[in-house]
Amino acid sequence: xxxxxxxxxxxxxxxxxxxxxxxxxxxxxxxxxxxxxxxxxxxxxxxxxxxxxxxxxxxxxxxxxxxxxxxxxxxxxxxxxxxxxxxxxxxxxxxxxxxxxxxxxxxxxxxxxxxxxxxxxxxxxxxxxxxxxxxxxxxxxxxxxxxxxxxxxxxxxxxxxxxxxxxxxxxxxxxxxx
Amino acid sequence: xxxxxxxxxxxxxxxxxxxxxxxxxxxxxxxxxxxxxxxxxxxxxxxxxxxxxxxxxxxxxxxxxxxxxxxxxxxxxxxxxxxxxxxxxxxxxxxxxxxxxxxxxxxxxxxxxxxxxxxxxxxxxxxxxxxxxxxxxxxxxxxxxxxxxxxxxxxxxxxxxxxxxxxxxxxxxxxxxxxxxxxxxxxxxxxxxxxxx
Numbered sequence: 001x002x003x004x005x006x007x008x009x010x011x012x013x014x015x016x017x018x019x020x021x022x023x024x025x026x027x028x029x030x031x032x033x034x035x036x037x038x039x040x041x042x043x044x045x046x047x048x049x050x051x052x053x054x055x056x057x058x059x060x061x062x063x064x065x066x067x068x069x070x071x072x073x074x075x076x077x078x079x080x081x082x083x084x085x086x087x088x089x090x091x092x093x094x095x096x097x098x099x100x101x102x103x104x105x106x107x108x109x110x111x112x113x114x115x116x117x118x119x120x121x122x123x124x125x126x127x128x129x130x131x132x133x134x135x136x137x138x139x140x141x142x143x144x145x146x147x148x149x150x151x152x153x154x155x156x157x158x159x160x161x162x163x164x165x166x167x168x169x170x171x172x173x174x175x176x177x178x
Numbered sequence: 179x180x181x182x183x184x185x186x187x188x189x190x191x192x193x194x195x196x197x198x199x200x201x202x203x204x205x206x207x208x209x210x211x212x213x214x215x216x217x218x219x220x221x222x223x224x225x226x227x228x229x230x231x232x233x234x235x236x237x238x239x240x241x242x243x244x245x246x247x248x249x250x251x252x253x254x255x256x257x258x259x260x261x262x263x264x265x266x267x268x269x270x271x272x273x274x275x276x277x278x279x280x281x282x283x284x285x286x287x288x289x290x291x292x293x294x295x296x297x298x299x300x301x302x303x304x305x306x307x308x309x310x311x312x313x314x315x316x317x318x319x320x321x322x323x324x325x326x327x328x329x330x331x332x333x334x335x336x337x338x339x340x341x342x343x344x345x346x347x348x349x350x351x352x353x354x355x356x357x358x359x360x361x362x363x364x365x366x367x368x369x370x371x372x373x374x375x
Contacts, residue, residue: 012344044352045351060202
């Protein structure tokens with residue numbers, strides 16, 4: 001005995017035209033196999049429709065908000081690392097480009113001469129600065145010298161601390177509106 | 179959607195986090211229920227529901243306002259759960275931590291608790307017989323009364339594919355219904371036995 005299209009009709013009963021419903025009812029009276037399928041499907045469907053909505057544990061929204069804050073912090077740290085890597089990459093590329101440009105535009109002998117010349121002029125500059133400082137120290141009172149040294153040391157320390165603070169803030173809070 | 183929800187959505191689109199928290203509060207249950215029915219585990223369902231809201235939050239600007247917001251939200255949840263299901267083909271049900279399934283009963287008797295656990299277990303076993311997309315289609319159809327068109331839109335399928343998936347899933351459920359029943363028969367009370375036992 002053929003159970004088609006009745007099997008399909010049993011399972012898609014919701015959208016069945018009236019004629020098909022009648023034919024199905026007639027078939028079901030004479031076919032225990034299709035009747036069994038229908039009983040099982042109706043019972044399963046009733047069970048599906050009866051099951052209530054499951055609810056999460058209390059405090060779901062608070063957990064979401066906490067999760068949002070944690071994810072944001074993570075995203076900001078990631079962003080800070082990306083910016084750092086971007087700057088580092090750009091610096092490397094610049095140095096590489098300068099290196100390549102120098103290699104292309106100058107011969108090795110010219111390059112060596114330029115290096116030696118730069119080193120010797122740097123040495124002369126250092127000597128000049130040393131002489132200027134010594135002259136300054138010998139010609140000014142000791143108290144003024146001490147004050148200047150303390151001022152310079154404190155300023156440098158403050159700048160270093162500010163630099164560390166900026167690094168820490170960029171890492172932990174991130175950079176907004178980029 | 180109520181006028182409040184439309185307003186919250188608008189505020190959330192303008193970057194108001196507390197407005198989005200109101201949306202989370204409103205839709206937590208339908209989203210969680212979908213995740214729980216899909217994954218079968220309360221902890222995984224919680225993670226999936228949280229992830230769903232995070233994805234919705236991230237992609238809020240891409241939300242097409244002509245579309246129903248709950249449908250869009252459930253679509254995100256369904257896609258996420260389908261991916262999770264594919265990653266782990268055999269879900270494990272923790273019987274100790276079944277979630278609250280309805281308005282909390284003040285003092286549920288042990289008999290009621292046992293009966294609820296068994297019914298949940300039966301439903302779990304039944305849904306486990308379905309593939310991830312078929313399961314999502316059945317859940318959206320029978321828990322959320324989605325039309326075939328809405329299911330198609332939510333699961334990125336054609337309407338005819340949804341029809342065929344629903345048909346196949348119904349057949350599997352019908353054929354496995356008796357098996358699930360016989361494996362977990364509800365305990366019958368013996369004569370003169372206390373109803374609490």
